[in-house]
Amino acid sequence: MLDVKKVTKIFNPRTVNEKIAIYNITFKLQKGDFVTLIGGNGSGKSTLLNCIAGVYPVNAGSVIIDGMDITNLAEYKRSVVLGRVFQDPIMGTAANMGIEENLALALRRGQRRGLSWGISNKERELYKEQLRILSLGLENRLGTKVGLLSGGQRQALTLLMATLKKPKLLLLDEHTAALDPKTAQNVLRLSDKIIKENNLTTLMVTHNMRDAIKYGNRLLMMHEGQIILDIQDDEKRKLTVEDLLIRFGDVSGEELADNEMLLS
Amino acid sequence: MLQILSGALSLGLLWAIVTIGVYLTYRILSIADLTVEGSIVTGAAIAAVAITRGINPYLAIGLAFLGGLVAGLITGLLHTKLKIPSLLAGILTLIGLYSINLRIMGRANISLLRVNTVYTFFENLGLDHTMSVIVIGLTFVLSLTGILYWFFGTEIGCAIRATGDNPQMARAQGINTNNTIILGLMISNGLVSIGGALIAQSQSFADIQMGIGAIVIGLASVIIGEVLFGKRNFYSRLISLMLGAITYRVIIALVLKLGMPANDLKLFTAITVAIALSLPVFRSYFITLKKSLKKGE
Numbered sequence: 134m135l136d137v138k139k140v141t142k143i144f145n146p147r148t149v150n151e152k153i154a155i156y157n158i159t160f161k162l163q164k165g166d167f168v169t170l171i172g173g174n175g176s177g178k179s180t181l182l183n184c185i186a187g188v189y190p191v192n193a194g195s196v197i198i199d200g201m202d203i204t205n206l207a208e209y210k211r212s213v214v215l216g217r218v219f220q221d222p223i224m225g226t227a228a229n230m231g232i233e234e235n236l237a238l239a240l241r242r243g244q245r246r247g248l249s250w251g252i253s254n255k256e257r258e259l260y261k262e263q264l265r266i267l268s269l270g271l272e273n274r275l276g277t278k279v280g281l282l283s284g285g286q287r288q289a290l291t292l293l294m295a296t297l298k299k300p301k302l303l304l305l306d307e308h309t310a311a312l313d314p315k316t317a318q319n320v321l322r323l324s325d326k327i328i329k330e331n332n333l334t335t336l337m338v339t340h341n342m343r344d345a346i347k348y349g350n351r352l353l354m355m356h357e358g359q360i361i362l363d364i365q366d367d368e369k370r371k372l373t374v375e376d377l378l379i380r381f382g383d384v385s386g387e388e389l390a391d392n393e394m395l396l397s
Numbered sequence: 398m399l400q401i402l403s404g405a406l407s408l409g410l411l412w413a414i415v416t417i418g419v420y421l422t423y424r425i426l427s428i429a430d431l432t433v434e435g436s437i438v439t440g441a442a443i444a445a446v447a448i449t450r451g452i453n454p455y456l457a458i459g460l461a462f463l464g465g466l467v468a469g470l471i472t473g474l475l476h477t478k479l480k481i482p483s484l485l486a487g488i489l490t491l492i493g494l495y496s497i498n499l500r501i502m503g504r505a506n507i508s509l510l511r512v513n514t515v516y517t518f519f520e521n522l523g524l525d526h527t528m529s530v531i532v533i534g535l536t537f538v539l540s541l542t543g544i545l546y547w548f549f550g551t552e553i554g555c556a557i558r559a560t561g562d563n564p565q566m567a568r569a570q571g572i573n574t575n576n577t578i579i580l581g582l583m584i585s586n587g588l589v590s591i592g593g594a595l596i597a598q599s600q601s602f603a604d605i606q607m608g609i610g611a612i613v614i615g616l617a618s619v620i621i622g623e624v625l626f627g628k629r630n631f632y633s634r635l636i637s638l639m640l641g642a643i644t645y646r647v648i649i650a651l652v653l654k655l656g657m658p659a660n661d662l663k664l665f666t667a668i669t670v671a672i673a674l675s676l677p678v679f680r681s682y683f684i685t686l687k688k689s690l691k692k693g694e
Contacts, residue, residue: 186569212571225569227562230555238559242571246552294570 134334135162135185135302140194142180154180155358158194162302167328167335169345172355178338179220181355182306185336187211198301213243216295216333218288218308218324225291228280232271232290235279236260239294263293267323285316289323296327303328305337309344321348342374352377356385400527405650407527409643410534411595412618414541416642417635418588419615425549426561426581428476431487433589433615434608435494436468440590441597441607442498445507448598454515458594465590466583468494473579498605506604514598530599537595541588542635548584549631557581589615610663613670618642620673 137160144152155177162168172178184191187208195204203211219225226235237252240259257275264272267289271282279287288308295303305324309317325348328335339345345352352369354362354377361384364372415437422430440461447457468490475486499505519529548554559567560577567574589611597603622641628634649666653659 207573209568209571209573212569215569217569219565224563224565227559227566229562230558234555234558238555238567238570238572241552244571246556246572248548248551248553251550251552251555 134164134166134199135336136195136197137161137181137185138195138197140181140184140196141192142177142184142189143192146192153358155184155355158358158360160353160360160363162334162336164334165332166351167325167333167349168337168351168353169349170336170338170353170355171340171342171345176355177358178355179306180358182304182336182338185302186215186217186304214301216298216300216303218291218295218303218305220307220310222284222287222291222311225294226279226287229278231276231278232264232282233257233260233275235290236263236294236297239297242298263297266327267293283316285312285320288312288316288320292320292324292327296331296333299331299333301334303333303335305335307338307340310340324348342377346372346374346377354381356381361385401650401654402647403527403531405646406643407530407534407599408596409646410531410538410639411592411599412614412646413534413538413639413642414592414595415589415611416615416618416622416638417538417541417545418585418592419612420619420634420638421545421581421585421588423616423619424561425558426578426585428483428561428578428582429487429612429616430469430472430582430585431484431612432468432472432490432494432582432586433487433612434610435491435498436465436586436589436608437593437596437611438498438603438605438608439464439468439494439501440593441603442501442507442593442605443590444594445509445597445603446501446503448509448512448514449507454513454517454598458515458591461590461594462587465587465593468590469583469586470579472586473582476582477575477578495605502603502605505606506602509598509601509603514601515595516598526599534595537591538639541591542632542639546632546635553577553580610666613663613666614645617666617670617673618645620670621645621648624673 137158140158141156142154144150144154158181170178170181180189183189185196187203187206191204195202197203198214201214203214217225227238233252237256240256260275261272269286269289271286271290279290282290292308308324309320312320321344324337327333335349337349346369350366350369352362352364352372353360362380415433419433422428443461443464444454444457447460448454471493472486472490475481475489476483481489515533516526516529519532520526524532549558556567556572557577557580559570560572560574561581564574567577593607596607618641619638620641621644622637622639625644626637626640628637649662652665657665
């Protein structure tokens with residue numbers, strides 16, 4: 134499904150500010166995998182996601198989705214096969230456009246945009262039906278400007294937009310990190326539900342160990358630009374936060390001191 | 398007095414088209430596009446040359462529109478493909494257009510006296526010049542408003558709006574933001590050129606200097622329109638732009654009437670726009686001031 138081969142990303146190469154964000158990363162996702170990607174600040178997890186999404190060009194290696202090499206494809210072209218939700222709720226939606234207009238943009242992802250009307254009446258039924266799944270009451274506010282919604286509502290809407298056209302790969306980049314704990318849990322539960330119902334291949338970056346263990350069928354841990362742990366299926370089901378801390382210490386030879394990762 | 402007001406109304410209607418062009422880049426694409434100062438002259442120059450050569454005035458306006466599209470295309474390519482900041486890209490095109498406009502006209506100004514313009518038809522029907530300009534201006538503004546209202550509701554139009562609103566999100570939804578920015582700049586400058594062509598015909602000459610300050614006048618009209626006439630939805634916004642452009646002209650006519658020297662007009666406009674643009678800063682300053690005063694009690 135997703136095949137990442139020896140991907141390296143170096144920021145500001147050959148300058149004093151050179152920073153090797155990720156180095157020689159190789160991993161594969163199977164169809165239907167729900168993978169949580171965890172790591173401390175600066176471990177390279179967001180960079181990896183952005184390299185897959187095409188935000189940054191890679192310095193070496195290749196990214197292949199379903200046999201299609203997308204390594205050098207422009208960001209907007211990749212979005213045909215990718216659904217993305219960002220950390221910042223502001224990033225995923227157009228604030229000055231209505232809820233239905235945002236959904237209409239998402240519905241046309243990967244299609245040629247022409248001079249036909251931006252939203253058809255038929256679509257509105259689909260949007261209402263889909264918004265009902267969020268149970269936030271947004272189905273009765275189709276015309277409301279997205280800028281008037283709360284962070285949690287916007288993130289839920291972005292999630293819906295990312296999955297409205299079934300993506301081959303769903304990328305969630307710490308999409309609950311900017312929300313309050315209760316809203317974060319709601320959005321996570323919703324993500325899990327949508328992913329399971331549609332059997333979406335998903336890569337979810339998170340800061341939170343509990344969430345990384347609770348959700349998905351596979352866990353990857355990054356440290357200093359490398360994947361240092363890969364825990365799957367049965368093994369993952371039995372995993373606890375304590376196990377993860379011990380195994381991190383074994384692999385990296387360091388004490389895990391990043392408080393943010395220990396949160397909750 | 399009535400004569401002054403109807404003069405301001407006629408000029409305001411023609412400048413409303415320029416204002417709509419400025420609005421498309423400034424508000425919808427979030428780009429302050431200085432190309433406008435050159436493309437308004439390009440429109441005037443093309444129309445003037447075409448009309449003096451005996452080409453139908455309406456066709457001449459069509460040619461002016463094409464000229465504006467090209468001007469916008471150049472700024473768009475400089476900005477998106479060559480990654481030049483939008484402000485600088487606009488300035489580069491504007492400077493280049495100065496020479497191109499001189500080339501088009503062959504000299505610094507062209508007189509349009511005693512030739513048939515778009516206004517001639519109504520003047521022959523017995524309307525005076527100002528009334529003819531009002532009729533033509535209103536027709537153009539309303540039909541362009543209608544076309545734009547339709548266009549920005551289409552899939553492409555929505556993609557342009559999304560690009561200005563949140564380019565990151567637009568790319569994530571598969572929109573080629575380079576193309577939408579170029580298209581937006583083209584349409585904007587095409588409209589500005591139409592405005593230039595109509596203005597030149599109404600004042601009976603095209604002049605290489607006529608674009609100076611056009612962007613500021615456009616911005617002033619946009620802001621006046623938004624403040625006085627609201628910005629609820631897209632349609633009402635387009636109408637407020639027209640009303641804003643007219644109001645600006647009325648204000649100018651009044652201050653001139655009150656005795657301000659015409660040479661100080663640009664300074665007056667610049668100060669007005671600077672104040673209008675900085676209103677949010679003053680507003681937040683006053684809010685904090687009020688709060689701290691309340692605490693002091």
